[in-house]
C-alpha cells in the first residue's frame with residue numbers, strides 16, 4: 001500500500017478531504033492532525049477497523065480509545081445517561097482539548113472501550129479534523145498516530161516515520177498547536193476527576209465553567225491505585241530510543257549549571273539537549289560545546305510551559321534521529337501535563353535482576369549518585385552492627401532517571417568517609433521494574449517520587465513509601481521529603497547524611513522490632 005499525504009496548505013479543505021473521509025467511513029485508516037497531536041483514525045462503528053488500529057500501533061487491547069466527533073449533535077450515538085455537567089463543560093471548552101468519560105451506548109463496540117461500560121469522547125478544535133469528521137459523518141476513534149510507547153506524533157512527518165505505506169492517507173496540516181494529548185475528565189465518578197493531565201487543568205475548569213473537578217495530582221493521592229481508572233495510564237509512554245534524564249534546576253543551580261555538571265559526568269556519551277533558549281545561550285557562553293552535544297528543538301524561556309509541551313515529542317524524535325545516547329530534558333516544575341509526559345518517558349525498561357535470598361530494601365532517588373547510595377550504605381553499616389535481628393536485611397539503591405555506572409558524587413563520598421563508610425566503589429543503577437518487584441521494601445526520597453512510582457506500578461503500591469513514612473509511621477500526606485543535595489556545598493551533603501542517618505535508625509527498628517499491639 002502506498003501512503004498518500006494530503007497537504008492542506010491554502011487549499012479547499014472540503015475538496016481535499018472528501019476522499020480520505022470516504023475511506024475513513026468505509027473502514028480504512030486515516031491519520032489526521034488535531035490541536036493536540038496527530039491521530040490515527042478509524043470508524044468507531046466498524047470493529048475490524050478499530051482492531052486494525054490496535055494492530056498497527058501495537059497497542060495493548062486493554063487500553064481504550066477516544067471517540068472523536070465534530071460537535072455534540074450525535075453524542076447520543078456514542079453515550080447514554082449524559083449528565084448535565086457535560087453540557088455545561090461543552091459550552092466552555094468544546095471544541096477543544098478536553099476528553100469526557102461517559103456511559104457507553106450499545107452502538108459503540110466493546111473493542112473501543114476495551115470492555116469498559118464507559119466511553120471517552122472528544123471534539124477536536126482543528127480545521128482539518130473538524131472537516132474530516134463532518135464529512136465522514138461517523139464517530140472516529142483516533143489514538144495518537146505513533147507506535148505504542150514511542151513519542152506521540154506532532155507533525156505529519158512523524159506519522160510517516162511510524163506508518164509509511166501501512167495506511168492509505170495522512171492529512172498534513174503542519175505542526176499541531178498544543179503538542180500534548182487532551183485532558184481526560186471522568187464524568188462517571190461521583191465527583192468529576194482528571195484522569196490524564198493535559199493543557200486544560202482543574203483550575204481552568206473551575207475558572208471558566210464554575211465546575212469543581214478533582215485535579216490530577218489530588219486524584220493520584222486518593223485513587224485506588226491498584227486499579228487504574230484510566231487503563232492507558234499504566235503503560236510506558238512517549239519514550240524515545242535514547243535514555244531521558246531530567247535537568248532539575250533550583251534557585252541555586254540554574255539549568256545551564258546543572259547541564260554543565262551532567263555533561264561532565266556523561267563525558268563519553270552523545271548528548272541531546274532539550275532546554276530553554278536562554279539557558280542554551282548562557283551555556284554556549286560558559287563552555288565550548290563540542291559535537292557530542294546536540295540540540296534540535298529548544299523552547300522559549302518566556303512561555304516555557306506551552307512552548308516545551310509544543311516541542312517535546314518533536315525534540316525526542318529529532319534527537320533520536322541524530323543517534324544520541326542520552327537526552328537531557330529540562331524539568332519545569334508545575335507544568336503538570338508536560339512533566340507527566342516527561343516522567344513517563346524517563347522510565348527505563350532495561351532489566352537487571354538481583355539474585356539474592358536475603359530481604360531486600362531498595363532506596364530510590366533521582367540519579368543514584370547522592371541520596372540513595374548514601375542511604376543504602378548507612379543502612380548496611382548500621383545493620384551490620386546490630387546483632388539482635390533475626391532477618392538479614394540488605395540495602396541496595398537505584399535512581400529513577402539515571403545511567404548505569406556513574407560514581408557517587410565527591411561530597412557523598414567525603415561526608416560518609418567522615419563516619420568511616422566507604423562508597424567510593426558505588427556505581428549508579430537505573431531503577432527497573434524488576435528491581436522494584438524483587439525488593440521487599442522500597443523507600444523513596446520524596447512524595448513526588450512515591451506518587452510517580454505508585455501510579456506506574458499500582459500492583460507494588462504497598463511496598464512503595466517515602467523513607468520518612470516507613471521510618472516515622474507518617475501518613476502519605478505528612479511525609480517529609482529528603483531534598484536532593486546534588487551540586488550543593490559539602491555542608492548540605494552533611495545535613496542530608498545526618499537526616500538520612502536518623503531516619504535509618506528508626507527504620508531499622510521498625511522492621512526488626514515489630515510493634516506489640
Ligand code: AMP
Pocket residue numbers: 063064065066101113116118119120142143144181184195196229230231232233
Ligand atoms: P491515547 O489514545 O493514546 O491518547 O490514549 C487515550 C487515553 O484515554 C488513555 O489513557 C486511555 O486509558 C483513556 N481512556 C479511553 N477510554 C477510557 C475510558 N472509557 N475510561 C477511562 N479512560 C479512558
Ligand code: MG
Pocket residue numbers: 143144152
Ligand atoms: Mg498515545
